[in-house]
Amino acid sequence: MGKAYLSIENLGVTFGHGAGASEVLRGVELQVDKGEFVSIIGHSGCGKSTLLNVVAGLVPASTGAVILDREAVSAPGPERAVVFQNHSLLPWLSVRENVQLAVDKVFGGKKSAAERREWTLHNLELVKMTHAKDKRPSEISGGMKQRVGIARALAMQPKVLLLDEPFGALDALTRAHLQDSVMEIQATLNNTVLMVTHDVDEAVLLSDRIVMMTNGPRATIGQVRPVDLARPRDRLAVAENGSYVHARAAVIEFLYTRRAA
Amino acid sequence: MTYPKPDFAEAAPVAVPAGASPPATASAAQAAPAAPKGPGAAGLARQAKAVAAAVLPPALTVLVILAVWQGVCGDSYDGLPSPSRIWLESKELIVDPFYDRGGVDKGLFWHVLTSLKRVALGFSISAVCGIGLGVLIGANRWAHRGLDPIFQVLRTVPPLAWLPISLAAFHEANPSALFVIFVTSIWPIIINTAVGVRNIPEDYRNVARVLRLSPIEYFFKILLPATTPYIFTGLRIGVGMSWLAIVASEMLLGGVGVGFFIWDQYNASRISDIVVALAWVGLTGFALDRIVALLGRIVSRGNAAS
Numbered sequence: 341m342g343k344a345y346l347s348i349e350n351l352g353v354t355f356g357h358g359a360g361a362s363e364v365l366r367g368v369e370l371q372v373d374k375g376e377f378v379s380i381i382g383h384s385g386c387g388k389s390t391l392l393n394v395v396a397g398l399v400p401a402s403t404g405a406v407i408l409d410r411e412a413v414s415a416p417g418p419e420r421a422v423v424f425q426n427h428s429l430l431p432w433l434s435v436r437e438n439v440q441l442a443v444d445k446v447f448g449g450k451k452s453a454a455e456r457r458e459w460t461l462h463n464l465e466l467v468k469m470t471h472a473k474d475k476r477p478s479e480i481s482g483g484m485k486q487r488v489g490i491a492r493a494l495a496m497q498p499k500v501l502l503l504d505e506p507f508g509a510l511d512a513l514t515r516a517h518l519q520d521s522v523m524e525i526q527a528t529l530n531n532t533v534l535m536v537t538h539d540v541d542e543a544v545l546l547s548d549r550i551v552m553m554t555n556g557p558r559a560t561i562g563q564v565r566p567v568d569l570a571r572p573r574d575r576l577a578v579a580e581n582g583s584y585v586h587a588r589a590a591v592i593e594f595l596y597t598r599r600a601a
Numbered sequence: 602m603t604y605p606k607p608d609f610a611e612a613a614p615v616a617v618p619a620g621a622s623p624p625a626t627a628s629a630a631q632a633a634p635a636a637p638k639g640p641g642a643a644g645l646a647r648q649a650k651a652v653a654a655a656v657l658p659p660a661l662t663v664l665v666i667l668a669v670w671q672g673v674c675g676d677s678y679d680g681l682p683s684p685s686r687i688w689l690e691s692k693e694l695i696v697d698p699f700y701d702r703g704g705v706d707k708g709l710f711w712h713v714l715t716s717l718k719r720v721a722l723g724f725s726i727s728a729v730c731g732i733g734l735g736v737l738i739g740a741n742r743w744a745h746r747g748l749d750p751i752f753q754v755l756r757t758v759p760p761l762a763w764l765p766i767s768l769a770a771f772h773e774a775n776p777s778a779l780f781v782i783f784v785t786s787i788w789p790i791i792i793n794t795a796v797g798v799r800n801i802p803e804d805y806r807n808v809a810r811v812l813r814l815s816p817i818e819y820f821f822k823i824l825l826p827a828t829t830p831y832i833f834t835g836l837r838i839g840v841g842m843s844w845l846a847i848v849a850s851e852m853l854l855g856g857v858g859v860g861f862f863i864w865d866q867y868n869a870s871r872i873s874d875i876v877v878a879l880a881w882v883g884l885t886g887f888a889l890d891r892i893v894a895l896l897g898r899i900v901s902r903g904n905a906a907s
Contacts (some may be wrong), residue, residue, distance in 0.1 A: 398807055416810040428804035432826040432901070441822065445812045496812075 342455070344371035345532060346395070350404035353390055364390050366558045368404070370551060375530045379543040381591060382553030388536045391553075395534060396422050409499055410500050418446045421493035425505045427485040429477040429492075436473040439463055439492045446496045463495040464488070466525055483514035487521070494525070503535035507542065515539075516575065518597050519546060527572055540595070543574060544587045552594045565590050636881070679715040682873045687732065690873040698881075705857055709881050712859040716847050719775075719858070722841045723782030731787040731839065732832055735794020736824065745795070756788035760846040764853060781850040786843035790835040797831025798824060826901075833897030840893045844886045859885075 349435050351368040354361050364387040372378050380388045393399040395406050397416035406413040408420065415423075421442075429438045440460045447456055467487040472480050477488070486506055493501055506522075507515040519542060526533065526546075537543050543550045547567050554562040568583045578584040667684045674683035682690065693700070698710035738745040760781050767780040805827055809819050828849075851860025859882055866874040 396811065399809060415813075416807070418811060420811070422807070424804055424807065426804060428802075428808050430805060430808070430823070430826070431728055432829075442812055445814065447816070454777055 345374040345376075345409060346370075346372040346534070347407040348391075348395065348404070349407065351391070351394060351401055352389070352403035353394060353399065353408065354402040356463050357410075363558050364556055365394075365560065367560050370561060370564075372476050372532060372534065375534055377533045377546055377548045378537070378551060379535045379537055379547040380551045380553060381537055381540065381543045382559065383555055383595065384538065386553045386556045387559040388553050391475050392422075392502050392534060392536045395500070396502050398422075414488070418442070418496040418528055419499045420502055421496040421498035422502045422504060423486070423489045423493045423506045425508050427477070427482075427489040429485055429488055434474050434476055435469060435480070435488050436464065437458060438477070442492045442588040443495050455479060460495060463491040466494060466528075467521060481514070483510050483518060486510065486518060490518075490522070490525075494529070494531075498531070500532045500534060503533065503537075505536050505538065508538070515542070515573060520575070522546065523571075523573065540588055540591050543591065544584055545573060545578065550587065550591055552591060563590075564592055565594075655873040671874075682876070687873040687876050691849070691877050694874055694877050705861070707857065709859065709862070709878060712857060712862045712878075713881055713885055715856075716851060716858045716860065718781060719778055719851075720840075720843050720847050720889075723779040723847075724786055724840055726779070727783045727839060727843070728790060728836060729784075731790025731835065732794050734787075735791040735832070736798055736820075736828075738791070739795035739798025739828075749795075752788060752791060755784075756789070756792075758784075760785040760842075761849050761853075764850055771773060774856060778847065778850045778854055782843045782846045785846035786839035789838035789842065790832070793831045793835030793838070797828035800831070801827045829901040830897065833893065837890060837893045837897065840889050841886060844882075844889055848882055854874065 348370040349369055351365060352363065354363045356362060360564040366563050368391060370378075380391060382388045390399055394401050395408075395413065395543055397413050397420060400414075412419070429435075431442070433441065440456070442455045443460045443463075447459065451459065461470065461473070466471055467490050469484060469491060472484060477485055480488075486509075490506070503522075507518050510518065523546060525531075533544065535543075544567055550565045550567060551561055552563045552565065553559050567587045569578055569581060569587075671683045671685060674686075676683070676686070688695070694709060698708040700708040701711060710733055734748070738748050763781050763784050767777040767784075768774075771777045771780065801824060801907065805823050809823050814822060847858070848860040848863070851858040852864040855861050855864075859878055863875050863878050864881075866872075866878065
């Protein structure tokens with residue numbers, strides 16, 4: 341039993357049974373401290389999203405276990421809020437109602453209706469989406485939808501925030517804006533974050549540690565690289581910084597040599 | 602505002618039942634509702650143009666059809682009557698749909714109203730049962746395996762074939778007519794609802810799982826809104842079919858109602874009256890279809906997949 345806040349122990353995932361079974365993950369070991377921002381990077385199809393889904397409880401582990409705050413994870417729950425790649429907002433609800441749904445469900449018995457409404461608006465404020473609170477998801481841009489998705493996840497006050505390629509579907513400029521927002525929010529709330537990405541710069545800029553996955557099938561953690569950069573980080577300033585350049589080079593090197601192997 | 606790809610492919614075979622009368626006024630189906638009022642003379646002119654563009658083509662088509670019809674049938678006194686003869690013979694029926702001389706000697710408005718009441722009741726029952734069964738076979742794999750083959754067989758049975766069975770079961774005309782409406786219109790509602798439930802995006806289900814929604818919360822907050830466009834596609838096909846069924850079943854059951862009216866006039870050899878009644882049936886069916894479509898648009902407002 342690890343002493344870390346979030347502990348992934350000897351995790352393996354196999355889909356299917358018998359001859360058609362495919363082993364996606366094997367022997368994944370990872371410890372994440374409270375307040376740490378950890379990125380998982382790897383090639384497409386290496387099982388990094390599966391790993392995140394196991395932590396979320398959406399996919400069951402075949403072997404091993406995920407332990408969060410001394411409790412084993414067995415089912416999905418709001419203490420492990422997920423920001424999905426394609427935002428997953430409910431199109432028939434307004435921006436505010438999407439967040440409110442989560443707030444009402446999670447804090448239904450604990451906060452009054454007025455408190456819950458205020459908490460909803462507070463979280464929309466956090467992602468700078470108050471101005472569009474009465475719009476429907478179909479009326480706002482992809483970047484704005486993802487902001488609302490983040491607000492919904494933050495509003496659950498999760499023990500660990502799970503980001504599944506949250507900016508993958510966005511253009512480069514919007515992505516940069518959202519990354520800055522996430523860093524700002526992280527500086528204030530100091531959440532524990534696990535983020536899946538395939539963008540090297542994103543991983544280096546945002547993370548305290550980068551977890552590099554080997555290629556599947558039977559993917560596992562190949563290497564873990566800490567990023568020694570002081571916060572707050574500025575994307576222009578760090579680009580020249582030695583630690584940033586080294587971390588970036590190390591990740592790229594890992595990804596390319598492993599692909600060749 | 603658009604429906605997110607309702608599955609017409611699966612619903613289409615249900616839309617044309619055997620042994621039912623086709624809609625009489627296909628040309629009227631092109632008429633679009635007028636645009637909302639805008640201020641200003643220029644706005645009025647533009648609006649008038651839009652109305653004209655929507656109304657003129659079908660009106661012209663109707664005129665052409667009437668002219669050809671008049672030309673073909675001429676003044677002959679047997680067979681299909683020409684438009685001018687229909688006007689002469691059925692003038693009272695056309696100009697005064699509201700007369701009531703007691704018994705079944707009423708204006709067409711009253712016949713259509715009686716039929717519409719039956720449809721409203723029968724269709725409401727089939728909507729409730731159809732949505733319930735659709736959700737069941739859409740959500741539960743074993744219910745789907747068990748019930749779907751039976752539904753696929755039953756839905757091909759023509760409405761009139763149900764009539765003797767329902768008469769035998771209920772002994773009375775009114776419940777039998779209701780049952781025929783019910784059994785005719787329920788299948789597209791079941792099938793479309795089930796398709797909608799099965800097509801709920803995985804993402805919405807994951808959101809529900811992360812939030813730990815209870816089954817009841819999931820039903821009302823995710824399943825029902827996500828399925829609404831599909832349900833309304835089914836309801837729209839269903840309301841059309843129930844209208845087909847009422848006319849057919851009233852023909853055999855008698856009493857007040859537009860179906861019986863047609864049968865009664867046929868026995869009295871008043872073909873002109875039947876033509877007028879067909880126009881009423883067609884326009885009413887068209888209106889029903891548009892009303893359900895409009896309801897669907899209002900209810901699933903903003904539900905477009907994004």
